């Protein structure tokens with residue numbers, strides 16, 4: 001089993017960010033009280049059929065490192081009380097400007113063994129355009145703090161396709177992150193999300209500021225660069241040294257079920273996709289409230305599993321593919337998919353049209 005916990009607080013909202021997060025820090029104590037309640041009372045809701053060890057726990061956000069470390073460490077303790085959690089991958093997300101060595105040590109002592117740091121760029125002009133609160137040095141200091149505290153499994157995020165960013169900036173950043181100790185790099189293309197300040201600024205004209213060809217060159221170039229350095233592109237947006245692939249994210253892409261705690265968190269249990277309302281106030285007043293988003297039929301499950309599997313370099317297994325051969329054949333015809341030894345995977349061309357291909361499966 002897998003557990004996701006959402007910590008929806010950030011020091012400031014980044015202008016491009018479409019994730020659910022708030023900046024009202026005075027809501028933090030009540031939020032963690034509600035989270036405690038949800039965790040301790042969850043067996044009433046979750047099926048008793050779910051047995052066995054929890055393989056991965058992921059505290060994401062928002063910015064988990066923005067809140068006092070005691071809060072997240074305590075929430076992790078409550079999870080341990082309620083679930084069988086011993087060996088596994090236990091990740092916390094952190095931002096450079098809110099991570100210090102003592103926090104990182106507390107995370108390690110609480111049992112977190114993987115840290116994902118929102119570096120985004122090591123170029124101060126790019127960080128400024130992104131409206132991030134940290135600079136290059138703080139990002140490097142954060143990685144050093146994590147290492148000193150005993151984190152060995154370190155992941156860093158990089159954003160590409162930022163106005164003003166140069167292709168070589170990215171490779172330089174990637175090399176520095178590798179040298180600093182990153183074992184895993186997540187790479188995201190800048191997107192314009194609805195309702196964000198970036199939407200007002202760029203609307204649907206981002207390509208006027210970032211040439212689409214350049215953005216694609218950056219994407220394929222960074223994957224190839226990382227592959228040459230030994231970080232295998234095992235998923236559309238993720239590259240890692242062997243053995244450092246994110247087990248938590250792989251569980252999503254394998255269509256596994258997972259618990260989700262916290263406001264705005266999305267979960268998948270007993271064939272049901274559900275979400276908590278995206279409101280800290282609502283969550284505090286009723287942490288058990290869940291909205292059913294979809295109950296998946298067997299057929300829908302197969303299609304969804306195929307779609308998720310396509311995100312990975314392994315792709316869809318021959319066994320799984322049997323239920324969706326019409327869609328697969330259509331995309332092979334378009335040059336988007338290809339047959340591999342184990343099944344079907346996206347081609348280089350398909351990587352550029354992944355979202356369109358996914359739509360075929362839903």
Ligand code: SF4
Nearest residue numbers: 010013014017061062
């Ligand atoms: S720190 Fe992360 S979650 Fe928070 S606003 Fe920025 S991008 Fe969004």
